[in-house]
Amino acid sequence: MSLLQRDRELIVSNEFVKEFDFNEIENFVKNASKNLFISHKFKNNPNKTLVQPRGGFPTQEKMFALYEQFKSTGVDILPMTIDSNTRLNDYASAKKMLQLSIDEQKDFLNGYPLISHGYKTAREMITHFDTPISLRHGTPDARLLVDMAIASGAFEIEGGPITYILPYSKNFPQDKAFLYWKHVEKLCAKYSTLNEPINRESFGPLTATLVPPVITIVIQIAEMLLSLEEGVKSFSVSFAQTGSLNQDLVMGNVIKRKAKEYAAKIGCEDATINLVYHQWMGSFPRDKEKSDSLINTGAMIAKMVGANKIITKTRAEAFGIPTKEENGLAVSNVQYTLNMLNGLPTFKDEEEEENLERQIDEVFETIFNDPADTLWRKIFNSIKNGIIDVPYSPHIINNNELITVRDESKNIRIYKRGKVPISDKSFKYEQSKLKGKVDKDSVVNQIIHDIGIML
Amino acid sequence: MKVVTGVVGNDIHVVANRLIDISLQSRGYEVFNLGVNTYLQEFIDAVVETDAKVLLISSLNGEAQGWCRELKRYKEQFDLKDVLFVIGGNLSVGEASSEEIIPMFEEYGFDMVFHQTDLVDGLDKIDRYVKENKI
Numbered sequence: 001m002s003l004l005q006r007d008r009e010l011i012v013s014n015e016f017v018k019e020f021d022f023n024e025i026e027n028f029v030k031n032a033s034k035n036l037f038i039s040h041k042f043k044n045n046p047n048k049t050l051v052q053p054r055g056g057f058p059t060q061e062k063m064f065a066l067y068e069q070f071k072s073t074g075v076d077i078l079p080m081t082i083d084s085n086t087r088l089n090d091y092a093s094a095k096k097m098l099q100l101s102i103d104e105q106k107d108f109l110n111g112y113p114l115i116s117h118g119y120k121t122a123r124e125m126i127t128h129f130d131t132p133i134s135l136r137h138g139t140p141d142a143r144l145l146v147d148m149a150i151a152s153g154a155f156e157i158e159g160g161p162i163t164y165i166l167p168y169s170k171n172f173p174q175d176k177a178f179l180y181w182k183h184v185e186k187l188c189a190k191y192s193t194l195n196e197p198i199n200r201e202s203f204g205p206l207t208a209t210l211v212p213p214v215i216t217i218v219i220q221i222a223e224m225l226l227s228l229e230e231g232v233k234s235f236s237v238s239f240a241q242t243g244s245l246n247q248d249l250v251m252g253n254v255i256k257r258k259a260k261e262y263a264a265k266i267g268c269e270d271a272t273i274n275l276v277y278h279q280w281m282g283s284f285p286r287d288k289e290k291s292d293s294l295i296n297t298g299a300m301i302a303k304m305v306g307a308n309k310i311i312t313k314t315r316a317e318a319f320g321i322p323t324k325e326e327n328g329l330a331v332s333n334v335q336y337t338l339n340m341l342n343g344l345p346t347f348k349d350e351e352e353e354e355n356l357e358r359q360i361d362e363v364f365e366t367i368f369n370d371p372a373d374t375l376w377r378k379i380f381n382s383i384k385n386g387i388i389d390v391p392y393s394p395h396i397i398n399n400n401e402l403i404t405v406r407d408e409s410k411n412i413r414i415y416k417r418g419k420v421p422i423s424d425k426s427f428k429y430e431q432s433k434l435k436g437k438v439d440k441d442s443v444v445n446q447i448i449h450d451i452g453i454m455l
Numbered sequence: 456m457k458v459v460t461g462v463v464g465n466d467i468h469v470v471a472n473r474l475i476d477i478s479l480q481s482r483g484y485e486v487f488n489l490g491v492n493t494y495l496q497e498f499i500d501a502v503v504e505t506d507a508k509v510l511l512i513s514s515l516n517g518e519a520q521g522w523c524r525e526l527k528r529y530k531e532q533f534d535l536k537d538v539l540f541v542i543g544g545n546l547s548v549g550e551a552s553s554e555e556i557i558p559m560f561e562e563y564g565f566d567m568v569f570h571q572t573d574l575v576d577g578l579d580k581i582d583r584y585v586k587e588n589k590i
Contacts, residue, residue: 170467400488443477
C-alpha cells in the first residue's frame with residue numbers, strides 16, 4: 001500500500017464520513033462524463049472566457065435550485081462553495097447546522113456542507129447537471145474535503161497552502177498547511193491519470209487589498225510549481241481586478257509568460273496552464289447601478305487579458321450573500337458583455353512588463369537560493385523571512401513591512417519594500433511613479449483612499 | 456515610547472490594525488502589534504512583558520463591549536497605574552451614540568475612548584495627552 005493510500009484510509013475513517021468506497025469511486029472517475037471536467041472544457045473552448053459565479057447553500061434543495069437558476073442564465077462552470085464549519089474541519093457543527101437548516105427552512109450555514117451530505121448525495125446532483133463544478137472553500141487542511149469532492153464529481157479544486165492561509169488565518173501553522181496541501185496535490189495527480197485531468201486553481205486575490213503584482217504572481221507561480229511537481233497536469237493561475245486597467249493588462253501578459261517559463265524550469269512544460277480573472281474583490285459600492293458598471297468593466301477586462309475563466313460578483317455584494325436571482329443576473333449580464341467583445345486588439349506595455357518580470361525573477365532568485373532541501377521549505381522560509389510579504393494578511397507569520405499605494409493612474413506601487421528582495425533598480429522604478437506624492441505623514445490617508453477607490 | 460496594540464476578540468478586521476501600526480511607527484512609537492483576534496488577557500500580558508506605557512485596543516465589529524468588562528480585574532492584578540489605556544473603533548454592535556458609549560468604557564477603566572472617530576484625530580489626541588502628561 002502506498003503512503004498516500006494509508007493516509008487516505010486513516011482520514012476517511014472519521015465518524016462524520018458515512019461511507020467511502022475507494023474502488024467504487026475510482027470506477028466513477030474513470031467512467032465519468034467528460035462534461036464534468038473543466039480541463040476538458042478549457043481544451044475545447046480555447047478562445048472563450050468561461051463564466052463562473054460564486055455560491056453555496058446548506059440544503060440539497062436550495063443548492064439544486066441555485067444550480068437550476070445558474071443553468072437558466074447561461075453559466076459555464078458551477079461553484080460549490082463550502083460552509084465555514086466544514087472549512088475548519090468542524091464536521092459536528094456543520095452536521096448540526098445542516099439539520100437546523102432543514103428543520104427550520106432557514107440557512108444556518110454560509111455554504112454547502114459536503115462532508116455532512118456525503119459524496120453519493122452530492123454526486124447525484126452534480127451528475128444531474130452534467131456541468132463542471134469548481135470547489136471553493138478556504139480550508140487549511142482540505143485532505144478529506146478534496147477526496148470527497150472528487151468522489152462527488154467536482155473536478156476542479158481551488159486553493160493552496162499559501163493563498164488559503166495568509167489571507168484567512170491568524171495562526172494556522174504554515175508548515176502544516178504545506179504538507180496537507182501536498183497530500184491534496186498527490187490526490188489530484190492520482191485521479192488525473194484515470195480520465196481527463198483534475199484542474200487545480202490558485203486563489204490570486206489574496207487579501208484583495210493593495211497587493212502589488214509581484215507578490216500576486218510570485219505566489220501564483222509558487223503554488224503552481226508545488227502542484228505540478230506532484231504530477232498535476234492542469235493548473236489555473238489567477239488574479240483579481242487591481243483597480244487599474246493598465247496594471248491588469250500588464251499582469252495578464254506577464255503571468256501567462258512567467259507561469260510557462262517557471263513550469264518549464266522544473267521540467268513540467270507538458271502541463272496546461274490556464275488564466276482565471278476575478279472581478280473586483282475589494283469593497284463594493286452600495287449603489288447597485290454602480291456595481292453593475294463595475295461588474296461589466298471587469299467582464300471586459302477579463303476578455304482583454306485573455307482569461308480562460310472569469311469569476312463573477314453581484315450587484316448585492318455590499319449587502320451580504322446574494323439571492324440566487326441576483327447571482328444569476330450577474331451571470332447573464334457578464335455573458336452578454338463577453339459576447340459583444342470579439343477580435344480585441346492585443347496590448348503591450350514594454351516598460352511595465354519588463355519591470356514586473358524583473359521583480360518576479362528577483363524574488364524567485366532569492367527563494368530558490370534558500371538553503372532548504374525542498375521547494376515547499378524554501379517557500380516556507382521565504383514567507384518567514386519576509387521575502388514573500390502579503391499586505392494586510394492577518395497571519396502571524398507574515399512580515400507586514402511591505403507598504404503599497406496607488407500612483408496617479410491608480411496602479412499599485414511599492415512605497416516600502418520591507419524585506420521583499422526587489423533590486424534598487426526595480427524599487428527606483430516604483431518610486432519614480434509615485435514622484436514623491438506620498439510621505440510618512442500622508443501615507444495612511446493615501447492608503448485609506450486607495451483601498452476605497454470603488455466606493 | 457512603547458505601545459501595545461491589536462484588535463480585541465474574534466474580530467479579524469486587519470486593515471485598520473495595519474494602519475494603526477504604520478501610523479504609530481511614523482509618529483515615533485515602538486509598536487508591539489498583537490494583530491487581530493486577540494484576547495484581553497493577551498493584551499495585559501504584553502503590556503506587563505514589554506513595560507509599554509500605552510495600550511491601544513481597537514475593535515471594528517463591536518465585540519469590545521463584551522470583552523472589556525474584565526479590564527478592572529486585570530488592572531487590580533498588576534501594577535498598571537502608569538499605563539494609558541485607550542480603546543477606539545466601532546465600539547458597539549448596532550447603532551449607539553458616543554454619549555452612551557464613552558462613559559461605559561470609561562467605567563470599564565479606559566482613559567481615552569474613541570467611538571467612530573477618525574484615526575488621525577484619535578492618534579493626535581493620544582500624542583497630545585502623552586506630551587502633556589509626560590508619560
